[in-house]
Amino acid sequence: MDVEIGRGKKARQAYGFDDIAIVPSRRTRDPQDVDIGWKLxxxxLELPLLASAMDGVVSPKTAIALGKLGGLGVLNLEGIYTRYENPDAELERIAKLPKDTATLTPQKVRDHYEIALEAGLDVLVIQGTVVSAEHVSSNGQALNLKEFIASLPIPTLVGGCAxxxxxxHLMRxxxxxxxxxxxxxxxxxxxGVLGVxxxxxxxxxxxxxARVQHLLETGKYVNVIADGGMRTGGDISKAVACGADAxxxxxxxxRAKEAPGRGFHWGMATFHPTLPRGARVQVDQTASLEEIVVGPARENDGTLNLMGALRTSMATCGYESIHDFQKAEIMLAPSIKTEGKSLQQAQKIGMG
Incomplete structure (x- = not known):
């Protein structure tokens, strides 16, 4: 239902992960009988997990390590690993930078994809803050996504969108x-910077x-990948229950000890030369990549064993597969993270 902002403008109500809860069904299931695999x-792939194409998150080594665990690491082809002969030195420099110093070149997929294909690329990700199928530009030739994707011999992921x-349109x-x-x-x-x-x-x-509509139109199923905003296994479970495939x-x-960011995390647009849209945030590297992804968890705040949490959430609600879990009932529950948690909040433990 639309809400009136003013006489000339109406708006929909929108919700984040903290606003909702997954409702258990009449059935429960053994976690060992739950399949969280998906097809791209x-x-x-064994795990519905992709690592963001960020220099502080994915290096060639961590991409390989995540792949061995069953996930998929995405390497930024416009990042440090393709621009410097000694990326480790650059990462050390970034870790020591003051907060207001940085630069980043814009992504140019046509400049790099052929080299990547020759190197054995399995999946190409075309990514920006917002990517549309109808980009209009008077400054050079805009990329025709449909023609470009059709010319590729490998699967392509594209986004972001909201x-x-x-x-x-991106699915098309x-x-x-x-x-x-x-x-x-x-x-x-x-x-904050753009209001978008x-x-x-x-x-x-x-x-x-949109995926349902596209399936009706073409018979082709397109994966929906939730990109960002998730910190815990509970957030990931909610993303899948809302319809995400991964x-x-x-x-x-x-936060992984193997992560190349040296205790820091930044996005691709953080170092934009004229309008930076990100921050270089500090993270505690206190667990291994394996512990974060598949456990075992040594903390009770939901930040470790993310895939185990997803599997257990699905089992608790009685769902056997990712596609089944997408049908789970969702409820608006603004008190879901605070109800009965006053002692945890006061002591800053668990959900506090």
Whole structure:
């Protein structure tokens, strides 16, 4: 239902992960009987988890390590690892930078994709703060996404987006998946700098509805990937229950001891030369990548064993697969994280 902002403007109500809760069904299930795998083009992946294409999160080594665990690491082709012969030295320099010093070159997918294909690339991700299928530009030739994707021999993911219409148009380009999320990341300031964004629970649900429409139109299923705004296993579970097939996360993995950021995390737009839209945030590197992704968890705040939490959430609610869990009942529950938690909050433990 629309809300009247003023006489000339109405708006929808939108919700984030902290506003909602997953409702248990009449059935429960053994976690060992839950399948959290998913399909991306010809690839069958054990974990519905992608690591964000951020220099402080994914290096070639961490991408390989995450792949061995069953996830997918995305390397930034416009980042440090493709621009410097000694990326470790640059990462050390960034870790020592004052907060207001940095630079970043814009992404140019046409300049790099052929080299990446020759090197054996399996999946190409075309990503920006907001990516549309109808980019208009008088400054050079705009990338025709549909033609470009059709020319590629590998699956393509494209985004970000945050609305039904944009997601549907991106799906019509032939992409295997769309990234959903504009500004929800822990290091992103796009929502403050530009005033642009949609809370993730609503954005994912809208994109999932677009997926249904596209399936009716073409018979092709396109993956919805929730990109950003998730810190805990509970957040990831809510993203899937809202309709996501997989999630892309940055800051949770930047906390890994193996992460290349040296205790810092920043986004691709953080160092923009004229309008930076991100912050270089400090993170505690207190756990291994394996502990963060598949456990075992040594803390009770939901930041470790993210995939185990998803599996257990699905089992608790009685769902067998990712597609089944997307049908879970969702309830508006603004008190879900605070009800009965006063002692935890006072002592700053658990959910406090």
């Amino acid at each position: 083009g010809p690839h069958l 609305s039904y219409q944009t997601a549907l 380009t032939g992409a295997e998946g769309v990234l959903v999320g504009v500004g929800p990341g822990h290091a992103c300031t796009t929502r 964004g949609v809370p993730q629970a609503t954005a994912i649900s809208d994109a999932a509805a 999630v892309m996360v940055g800051s949770p993995l930047a």
